[in-house]
Amino acid sequence: xxxxxxxxxxxxxxxxxxxxxxxxxxxxxxxxxxxxxxxxxxxxxxxxxxxxxxxxxxxxxxxxxxxxxxxxxxxxxxxxxxxxxxxxxxxxxxxxxxxxxxxxxxxxxxxxxxxxxxxxxxxxxxxxxxxxxxxxxxxxxxxxxxxxxxxxxxxxxxxxxxxxxxxxxxxxxxxxxxxxxxxxxxxxxxxxxxxxxxxxxxxxxxxxxxxxxxxxxxxxxxxxxxxxxxxxxxxxxxxxxxxxxxxxxxxxxxxxxxxxxxxxxxxxxxxxxxxxxxxxxxxxxxxxxxxxx
Numbered sequence: 001x002x003x004x005x006x007x008x009x010x011x012x013x014x015x016x017x018x019x020x021x022x023x024x025x026x027x028x029x030x031x032x033x034x035x036x037x038x039x040x041x042x043x044x045x046x047x048x049x050x051x052x053x054x055x056x057x058x059x060x061x062x063x064x065x066x067x068x069x070x071x072x073x074x075x076x077x078x079x080x081x082x083x084x085x086x087x088x089x090x091x092x093x094x095x096x097x098x099x100x101x102x103x104x105x106x107x108x109x110x111x112x113x114x115x116x117x118x119x120x121x122x123x124x125x126x127x128x129x130x131x132x133x134x135x136x137x138x139x140x141x142x143x144x145x146x147x148x149x150x151x152x153x154x155x156x157x158x159x160x161x162x163x164x165x166x167x168x169x170x171x172x173x174x175x176x177x178x179x180x181x182x183x184x185x186x187x188x189x190x191x192x193x194x195x196x197x198x199x200x201x202x203x204x205x206x207x208x209x210x211x212x213x214x215x216x217x218x219x220x221x222x223x224x225x226x227x228x229x230x231x232x233x234x235x236x237x238x239x240x241x242x243x244x245x246x247x248x249x250x251x252x253x254x255x256x257x258x259x260x261x262x263x264x265x266x267x268x269x270x271x272x273x274x275x276x277x278x279x280x281x282x283x284x285x286x287x288x289x290x291x292x293x
Contacts, residue, residue: 004027004031004121004190005032005033005034006033006035006117006118006119006120007027007028007034007035007036007119007121007122007123008035008038008110008113008114008117008119008121008122008123009021009024009035009036009037009038009122009124010038010039010040010122010144011037011039011076011079011125013039013075013076013079014125015125016125016126016155016156017079018079018082018125019125019155019156020123020124020125020155021125022086023123023153023155024123025086025090025092025095027121027123027153028092028095029090029095030194031120033095033120034095034096034098035095035096035097035098036097036098036099036100036113036117036119037076037079037080037083037097037098037099037100038100038101038102038110038113039072039075039076039079039099039100039101039102040102040103040104040106040109041069041101042103042105042106065103069101069103073101076099076101077099080097080099083097084097100113106140107140107143107144108147110140110147111147111148114148115148119150120151120190121151121152121153121190122148122150122152122153123152123153124141124152124153124154125154125155125156126141126154126155126156142262145262145292146292148292149292151186151289151290151291152288152289152290153287153289154287156285156286156287167191167194167256168195168254169197169199169253169254169255170187170191170197170198170199170255170257170259170289171198171200171201171246171249171250171255171257171259172184172187172198172201172260173201173202173203173246173258173259173260174201174202174216174219175261176202176212176215176216177261179261180219182261182291183259183260183261184219184222184226185226186291187291188226188227188230192227196231196256197231198223198230198231198232199232199235199249199253199255200216200219200220200223200232200233200234201234201236201237201246202216202236202237203242203245203246204236204237204238205238205239205240205242206238208236216234216236217234219234220232220234246258246280250286255286256286256287257286257287257288258280258287258288258289259288259291260288260289260290260291261290261291262290
């Protein structure tokens with residue numbers, strides 16, 4: 001895999017996005033990487049005017065669209081200026097921070113930019129536990145995962161970016177899926193810049209059987225095959241509430257980041273039986289490193 005030389009940060013100008021940018025700056029320092037900030041605005045008026053309408057309506061539509069773009073560009077420039085100042089205040093003025101403004105559907109434009117820019121990771125801000133979900137970006141994290149294979153680091157607003165340089169413990173949550181092997185390779189590569197210990201855990205309501213234990217042994221061996229120096233500890237987390245039990249484990253073991261492979265789910269499954277990834281995005285306070293299955 002190529003080295004992480006570029007970091008893509010989608011923003012909606014919220015506090016969540018600013019926290020994500022702070023994280024991106026710290027990562028850029030660690031990887032000697034560039035940052036590109038992208039903002040996507042949506043112009044519904046384009047979809048509302050029938051083709052058969054008068055020319056004057058078309059002119060009005062063009063004017064409105066241009067005004068929306070100008071307003072979005074001004075907000076983006078102001079936001080990027082503030083982020084660059086944050087980098088300067090951290091003594092990291094050497095980090096290159098560029099930006100891009102797009103019009104369209106948020107997750108589609110992020111995926112298009114990711115394909116062109118080829119970042120090693122996408123850093124996205126989302127809400128913290130107990131906070132109202134008011135930002136646009138945080139609500140599309142899992143949809144971005146459906147559109148691109150680039151790993152996504154989702155940052156809750158209350159995450160402590162000051163400790164990013166001292167990340168020591170990461171938990172990788174496995175569901176014993178084939179996608180684990182690709183995710184583990186990517187995980188070890190990404191955390192190679194840090195001296196970390198990885199906890200590989202399986203969250204279940206049932207007691208593990210011999211097959212689960214064998215699968216866990218295989219994952220432990222695979223971690224070592226990828227990097228013989230990696231520090232890995234495997235365990236099972238049992239209980240009726242997967243999110244609460246995982247959060248309790250993270251608190252007890254002083255985990256800094258949660259990593260997991262996100263399976264693509266159908267619309268009905270997402271509505272009536274949301275997966276662990278979505279629950280953690282909307283309730284957790286630890287950064288999530290997400291890989292698309």
